[in-house]
Amino acid sequence: MKTMCDILDVARSGYYAQVDRPPSVLAARREQLVEQIRDVYAENRGLYGSPRVTVELQEAGIDVSENTVAKVMKDAGIRARTSRRFRVTTTDARHPNPVAPNTLDRNFSADMPDTRWCCDITYIPTDEGFVYLAAVIDLYSRRIVGWSMAPHLRATLCTDALEMALLQRRPDPGLLHHSDRGVQYACEDYQNLLDRHGLECSMSRAGDCYDNAVMESFWGTFKQELIYQQPNGRFTHHGQAMRMIFEYIEVFYNRRRRHSAIGYQSPDAFEANFN
Numbered sequence: 001m002k003t004m005c006d007i008l009d010v011a012r013s014g015y016y017a018q019v020d021r022p023p024s025v026l027a028a029r030r031e032q033l034v035e036q037i038r039d040v041y042a043e044n045r046g047l048y049g050s051p052r053v054t055v056e057l058q059e060a061g062i063d064v065s066e067n068t069v070a071k072v073m074k075d076a077g078i079r080a081r082t083s084r085r086f087r088v089t090t091t092d093a094r095h096p097n098p099v100a101p102n103t104l105d106r107n108f109s110a111d112m113p114d115t116r117w118c119c120d121i122t123y124i125p126t127d128e129g130f131v132y133l134a135a136v137i138d139l140y141s142r143r144i145v146g147w148s149m150a151p152h153l154r155a156t157l158c159t160d161a162l163e164m165a166l167l168q169r170r171p172d173p174g175l176l177h178h179s180d181r182g183v184q185y186a187c188e189d190y191q192n193l194l195d196r197h198g199l200e201c202s203m204s205r206a207g208d209c210y211d212n213a214v215m216e217s218f219w220g221t222f223k224q225e226l227i228y229q230q231p232n233g234r235f236t237h238h239g240q241a242m243r244m245i246f247e248y249i250e251v252f253y254n255r256r257r258r259h260s261a262i263g264y265q266s267p268d269a270f271e272a273n274f275n
Contacts, residue, residue, distance in 0.1 A: 121158065140274075
């Protein structure tokens with residue numbers, strides 16, 4: 001040690017004072033913040049970036065800015081898990097059924113729950129082959145109010161999802177129901193279900209995914225946060241897919257996940273604040 005201090009021209013007393021010095025208040029605070037961030041990150045499946053982590057910390061009474069959280073996360077190598085995969089087409093608009101006008105016209109806002117719903121279908125890859133998921137989202141809270149899974153693309157996939165939404169929410173007649181113009185939504189069985197409950201039908205223009213942008217956004221989130229986190233980007237079997245999708249939608253997405261479009265609240269929390 002004497003030789004090292006002589007080479008560096010540092011007094012031994014000064015070296016030992018530096019070694020024995022406790023971490024500064026700032027360094028201790030940073031270490032604590034890293035652990036708090038890791039806790040929030042783990043509690044939310046490693047899916048949150050700095051904006052949502054910041055809101056979680058602030059609601060826990062921790063005074064911190066998003067810029068600070070972003071810098072600490074970057075320095076600590078903490079980042080939201082994401083990946084991308086290919087897309088499978090689930091819309092077949094080549095059918096003779098009548099299609100409804102685009103009444104929604106990309107107005108994805110709603111002043112109260114159960115006045116505007118959007119619907120769509122996506123695919124779920126498994127080692128046993130694709131299964132398909134139909135979902136209904138409320139434009140007020142971005143809550144998934146109905147969903148159904150099946151290994152086929154018949155109309156019952158979509159009618160089951162809508163019937164779940166109708167049973168759970170019991171909307172008043174006049175609710176605006178928006179979907180693409182695929183055969184599952186344009187067919188007689190589905191249209192009769194809308195008519196029986198007094199729902200007004202709106203459909204996207206042909207081949208325009210932006211006309212149903214809220215559903216497209218949900219599918220992107222759903223796949224990034226659940227499907228693409230699985231080994232090889234798929235489930236092992238249909239039963240596993242059903243269990244994990246149920247848990248994602250009903251436990252995590254609706255009740256816990258913070259949504260940027262509703263002030264970084266969960267859909268359930270946002271609806272609870274509705275007067």
